[in-house]
Amino acid sequence: MNCLEFRRAAGAEPMRPGVEAERHAADCAPCAAHLAELRAMDDTILAALRVDVPVPAAARPVAARTAVAALADRRRWYAFAASIAGGVILGSLLWTSGTRAALARDAVAHMQHEAASMVKTGIPADRGAVDDALARDGVRLRGDPGLVTYVMSCRFRGHTVPHLVVQTSGGPVTVLVLRDERIRRTTKFHEQGYAGSLVRSGPGGLAIIGATDAQVAEAAARVNAALEWVG
Amino acid sequence: MNAPFAGKHGETAFARLCEELRPDLFRFAFWLARDRHVAEDVVQEAMLRAWRSRESLDDSSSVKAWLLTIVRREHARLYERKRHETVPVDDLVNDESPELAVSERREVLDMRRAIFALEPDYREPLVMQVLMGFTTDEIARELGLTQGAVLTRLFRARQQLRRAMGATGTAGEEDA
Numbered sequence: 001m002n003c004l005e006f007r008r009a010a011g012a013e014p015m016r017p018g019v020e021a022e023r024h025a026a027d028c029a030p031c032a033a034h035l036a037e038l039r040a041m042d043d044t045i046l047a048a049l050r051v052d053v054p055v056p057a058a059a060r061p062v063a064a065r066t067a068v069a070a071l072a073d074r075r076r077w078y079a080f081a082a083s084i085a086g087g088v089i090l091g092s093l094l095w096t097s098g099t100r101a102a103l104a105r106d107a108v109a110h111m112q113h114e115a116a117s118m119v120k121t122g123i124p125a126d127r128g129a130v131d132d133a134l135a136r137d138g139v140r141l142r143g144d145p146g147l148v149t150y151v152m153s154c155r156f157r158g159h160t161v162p163h164l165v166v167q168t169s170g171g172p173v174t175v176l177v178l179r180d181e182r183i184r185r186t187t188k189f190h191e192q193g194y195a196g197s198l199v200r201s202g203p204g205g206l207a208i209i210g211a212t213d214a215q216v217a218e219a220a221a222r223v224n225a226a227l228e229w230v231g
Numbered sequence: 232m233n234a235p236f237a238g239k240h241g242e243t244a245f246a247r248l249c250e251e252l253r254p255d256l257f258r259f260a261f262w263l264a265r266d267r268h269v270a271e272d273v274v275q276e277a278m279l280r281a282w283r284s285r286e287s288l289d290d291s292s293s294v295k296a297w298l299l300t301i302v303r304r305e306h307a308r309l310y311e312r313k314r315h316e317t318v319p320v321d322d323l324v325n326d327e328s329p330e331l332a333v334s335e336r337r338e339v340l341d342m343r344r345a346i347f348a349l350e351p352d353y354r355e356p357l358v359m360q361v362l363m364g365f366t367t368d369e370i371a372r373e374l375g376l377t378q379g380a381v382l383t384r385l386f387r388a389r390q391q392l393r394r395a396m397g398a399t400g401t402a403g404e405e406d407a
Contacts, residue, residue: 011386013360013367037398038389042361045392048342049362051261053254054271100268185268 006031014038054182103157103181104189104196107207110156110163111174111194117150117165118172125151125164133162134227137179139202143226145175146219157181166219173210173219177227181205186220188213202229236285245285248294249278255363256302262358263306265347273309277301299363300373338396345395353388356381 001009001024009021014035017025025032111118130151134140139162149172150165162177181198183205189196195213199206199220206224210216236245253274260270260277281301288297346354356374359365367385371378 008382008386011389012382013385014389041389041393041396044338044342044396045346045357045361047336047339048346049258049262049358051258051267051343053257054267100272187268 003028003031007034010035010038014042100183100187100198101189103183103198103207104191106157107174107176107198108191108194108196108209110154110176111209112192114152114154114163117152117163118174119149120167120171121149122147122167123149125149130164133164134177136160137162137177138230139177139179140228140230141226142228145223145226164223166223168210168215168218170215170218171211173208173215175219175223176207177201177204178207179204179229181207188216199224201227233289234286235291236288241285244291245282245294248291249281249298252295252298253278256298258362259299259358260302260306262346262354262362263303263351264310269306269309273302273305276309277305280305295363296365296369296373299359299365303373341396342392345392348395349388349391353384353391356384357388360385 001020003024006017006021006024006028009017010025010031017035021035025035125148130148131140133151133153136153137160145164145166147167148164149167150163152163153160154163154176155161156163156176156178157180159178159180161179162175164175164177165172166175167173179202181204183198183200186197186199186205189198191209194209195211195216196207196209197216197220199208201224206220206227208216208220208223210219235241256277257270257274260273261267264270264273277298281298288294346357349357356370359370359373360367365373367378367381370376371381374381376384
């Protein structure tokens, strides 16, 4: 084996270059040094590949999960859990309460249950009520989110969340303030004819739903800038 | 037929195995997709599929390879459905930066960026070898390649990473 052949073998499998390659390295100092460098690099590669892993949902009681399961997607997850003794085994393998797509669908479904709130109006919601609903979730307004015309504290995926409707230049937009949803990256979605966005904010995020992307974007920018997460 | 994961005892054994493998399966999916959220979705779906099919496994020693295949297929399925738009590598890495442990060495961060930038044909076999511990023979079977092709891709992956990390070329080193 010559040096070129050695470097190809070592470059492909530094940890197991083969008997011939090991023999070559024993007699060739530059190649031995090259192998050592490759092996050190592989340690760095492995460290780099070991990114943080999300922790799966704690094994919540099946009954509690089932109580909030409203959509086919979630029922599919928990049907498996419920079919197993205690529902703990499969539940412990899953991430949080579903995928981002499931969060988007749940948010739209929740908005649709309170569709009467999505009206174009100039009548503001009571500021005290808005502050109270947000404060219950450890959030306060430090800026102008736009005209808030509806506020409610709602049950959503097992938590009580502030549900706002904010008026944009194009029409009303629903904003759910979701402290307990891990939204790591802002993403857009389109669901059942609505435009939406899951917006990274504070420790959780916002689910924003409107008729058009432009309305959603306008509300997302204003509301996210106006919120202050405390505690 | 031996079905090691059948019945209640099998469920527990299977779940325990999945739990042990889950971190590396997530990491594998992450490096396929280069997106944490996609990786979560992929592994979530893969786990469900694996759970449904666990009784078809007749060899407990092949679970890792079997799960990896499911993850790859779920990624391919998701990728076809969603057609993720191309995101600049810097954006991908910068998005991940808040999640990096404070104690990560600069070298590790630089290597992560370099791996992000590898094209999939080089990145995937490298991840399978270094992270998942597969032999080149196993990688060849999984990817439908010859062993020679796998060796070439691994060599080129490391060559590119060495260059990215600032290593100068070695006399006589050529592309395989």
